[in-house]
Amino acid sequence: MSAKWSIFKTGAICLVCFFCSMAVVAQNDSEYEERIEQYQKDWSKLIPRYTKVQYAGSMGLFSLGTGWVYGKNNQWETDLMFGYIPKYSTEHGKLCITLKENFTPWDLIIGQKGFSFQPLSCGIYVNSVIDDDFWVSEPGKYPNAYYTFSTKIRFNFFVGQRIAFKIPKAKRDWAKSLALFYEISSNELYIVSAANNHYLKPSNYLHLSLGIKIQWF
Amino acid sequence: MQERLCMRNLCIFFLSAFILCSCEELFEAHPYDGKITGETGMNAKNIARIVNNCAGKQQIRFIMMGDTQRWYDETEDFVSHINSRNDIDFVIHGGDISDFGLTKEMLWQRNILNKLKVPYVVLLGNHDCLATGEQVFRKVFGDENFAFVAGNIRFVCLNTNSLEYDYSHPVPDFDFIDEQLTAQATEEEKTIVVMHSPPFSDQFDNNIAPFFQEEIIKFSNLQFCLNAHEHRLEVKDRFKDGIIYYGSANIEKRNYLLFTITPNGYEREVVYF
Numbered sequence: 172m173s174a175k176w177s178i179f180k181t182g183a184i185c186l187v188c189f190f191c192s193m194a195v196v197a198q199n200d201s202e203y204e205e206r207i208e209q210y211q212k213d214w215s216k217l218i219p220r221y222t223k224v225q226y227a228g229s230m231g232l233f234s235l236g237t238g239w240v241y242g243k244n245n246q247w248e249t250d251l252m253f254g255y256i257p258k259y260s261t262e263h264g265k266l267c268i269t270l271k272e273n274f275t276p277w278d279l280i281i282g283q284k285g286f287s288f289q290p291l292s293c294g295i296y297v298n299s300v301i302d303d304d305f306w307v308s309e310p311g312k313y314p315n316a317y318y319t320f321s322t323k324i325r326f327n328f329f330v331g332q333r334i335a336f337k338i339p340k341a342k343r344d345w346a347k348s349l350a351l352f353y354e355i356s357s358n359e360l361y362i363v364s365a366a367n368n369h370y371l372k373p374s375n376y377l378h379l380s381l382g383i384k385i386q387w388f
Numbered sequence: 389m390q391e392r393l394c395m396r397n398l399c400i401f402f403l404s405a406f407i408l409c410s411c412e413e414l415f416e417a418h419p420y421d422g423k424i425t426g427e428t429g430m431n432a433k434n435i436a437r438i439v440n441n442c443a444g445k446q447q448i449r450f451i452m453m454g455d456t457q458r459w460y461d462e463t464e465d466f467v468s469h470i471n472s473r474n475d476i477d478f479v480i481h482g483g484d485i486s487d488f489g490l491t492k493e494m495l496w497q498r499n500i501l502n503k504l505k506v507p508y509v510v511l512l513g514n515h516d517c518l519a520t521g522e523q524v525f526r527k528v529f530g531d532e533n534f535a536f537v538a539g540n541i542r543f544v545c546l547n548t549n550s551l552e553y554d555y556s557h558p559v560p561d562f563d564f565i566d567e568q569l570t571a572q573a574t575e576e577e578k579t580i581v582v583m584h585s586p587p588f589s590d591q592f593d594n595n596i597a598p599f600f601q602e603e604i605i606k607f608s609n610l611q612f613c614l615n616a617h618e619h620r621l622e623v624k625d626r627f628k629d630g631i632i633y634y635g636s637a638n639i640e641k642r643n644y645l646l647f648t649i650t651p652n653g654y655e656r657e658v659v660y661f
Binding site: 227229230254256258259262304313317318358361363364368370371374380 | 458459515524
């Protein structure tokens with residue numbers, strides 16, 4: 172009798188232990204999944220959210236790029252763009268790369284069809300020509316501080332405006348919204364040149380660019 | 389109402405964009421893109437005028453200046469000053485027409501110099517060689533080495549900015565100098581050698597400076613040499629052989645060198661404007 176009871180007791184303890192262990196495993200499983208979810212969520216912030224195509228703007232005749240939207244009201248944007256500079260009167264066409272920071276503080280909704288107007292977009296972009304004839308700092312053959320600027324890296328400043336169209340949810344096949352924009356820009360070398368000369372007029376050192384932004388999500 | 393507001397905003401948007409379209413050169417691919425608008429081949433066109441105007445003349449009066457980089461206002465003042473005189477045959481710009489080698493710098497300076505009533509030529513300066521600068525310079529102005537005969541004076545204009553080049557590109561180009569020596573038909577012809585960077589400057593290939601001098605003194609009746617680059621007025625007998633190098637100041641100093649070559653010699657004057 173006592174022997175049977177002990178067998179039963181052992182069996183019961185084993186069962187309890189088994190279920191307990193299952194519960195522990197289950198708890199581990201959900202923790203793992205949560206972590207992975209968080210991990211993927213963190214990395215998913217790095218997925219570019221839009222594609223931009225820009226015409227002119229001293230960053231290539233055409234440039235194509237992608238970027239990230241962030242900020243409380245999505246007012247900040249960082250673009251990474253690749254541009255093509257045609258040959259014109261030089262020896263060959265060139266590629267260039269641009270890192271661009273945009274600030275668009277206001278988004279004014281127009282009507283009920285999804286249109287909005289962004290009265291100001293402004294920012295700065297750094298452009299680099301991918302070509303051996305250009306240097307970041309002067310090559311070693313020159314005496315120190317011979318040329319005090321870089322032919323490769325240009326700092327550009329811009330202001331512009333945008334109109335945007337939010338695609339209604341029912342009609343969203345690919346993109347969430349579209350925006351058309353124009354920008355007026357100049358670079359540090361033009362500004363330095365204009366600063367000491369009356370001869371140079373805004374039409375000499377300011378340039379226009381046009382672009383489209385397709386926001387995927 | 390909302391629709392109308394939408395239309396109005398759209399109109400403002402496109403209007404402001406298109407008002408800008410009235411500017412020349414509205415779109416820019418890149419500041420070094422080499423997109424040239426307007427006249428090209430300035431040196432060749434002006435040399436034709438110089439040769440024509442000076443043919444048969446016994447007395448030639450010309451101006452040496454240079455280093456106009458980023459001094460647009462001063463260059464404009466220089467042009468209007470020269471236009472107010474009527475005793476000049478032509479102007480030699482000793483190079484550094486641009487500061488950064490940007491395409492538009494060359495075009496802006498060309499536009500200013502094109503207002504000169506008298507013909508002008510531009511030499512290649514070291515700043516003009518930067519990035520795509522030289523490629524644009526060649527199109528807008530002309531070759532790095534060139535020569536012309538005004539009256540009975542041969543002007544040999546040389547690229548001497550050796551620091552900007554590798555050994556694969558000869559600077560100064562002795563083949564060009566030899567060609568000019570051979571081209572010199574008469575012993576009566578006078579010669580003036582013009583360059584941007586003078587011997588013993590930071591740009592010149594100083595290893596061959598004595599050989600360079602040995603070559604150029606072979607020119608018949610070498611009057612003197614002219615250079616820019618140093619941004620100051622200079623009178624230097626650089627090789628202690630009696631051949632004087634006259635250096636022009638940068639245009640910011642608001643002066644230029646005026647030379648009058650007569651059958652018996654030459655006169656030099658520094659003119660402030």
